[in-house]
Amino acid sequence: MPKEQFYLVDKAVGGDEQALEELLLGVQDMVFNLSLRMLGSPHDAEDASQEIYVRVITxxxxxxxxxxFSTWVYRVACNHLLNYKKSMFAKMPPLSFEYYGADIDAGHVAAGGARAVGVDEDLLAQELKMSCTNVMLQCFDSESRLIYVLGTMLKVDSKICGEILGITPEAYRQRLSRARHKMAGFLSEYCGLASSPRCGCKQRVGYAIQNRRLDPANLEYTKLAQAEASAFIQAMEEIDSQSHIFANLPRYRSPQKVQDYLQKILHSEDMETILSGEVQ
Structure with a gap:
């Protein structure tokens, strides 16, 4: 597979748009899922994915x-996302697990609003689960979040993660263990998915609607097409008992908006200039 990818890279650098398209289509879902977990919202993930494609091409x-090639793309994407300042959460005061825990304790109201708009409550609870878990990740600092996402959700090899972050695999595994321990402690105390009685997705639906964190008319995660699970399944040692909550979250296909943008770039009259790296 690497030799085939290297051949495609050579052709793409030489101006072969079809080779470039094949390379990018092979990593588009990976880029979107990493962006989604790092930034916490589908809209921001779409925008960041588009910027990452341009960086990869140039x-x-x-x-x-x-x-x-996929490892190199991970490195490009991670470097971009670690310094990304345009997302919704980057513009807000930093979240913390303490703040999020207090919000969970305060956030239980009747879910009547869900029934009023005629949306299935189970569907709303599932949407809230997807949103909540991604927002929960924002309680980490950006590097710890990246370490947790790569190791627990995307299951990237520790050697590769160390190379991306400029640290040894051993140092990476130590930081991953600390991040998992911190998340596991929070989940076991607050999250119904980890059998905590303090919160359940259905319990939070009404509160989320009331505070405009969940829009029954616009279920962003429900609209995303899920990728084939087999494409992401890899062996992973279970380090803590709560890892499955994040490890088993769905992986999504790159949204049509991002795919359309990619096609626009690939078939642009300026592709030769873009490939030359002259675009800033």
């Missing part, structure tokens, strides 16, 4: 073939 000639 930097393609610098790919030295010292790793798999």
């Amino acid at each position: 930097s393609l000639s610098t790919f030295k073939k010292e790793s798999a």
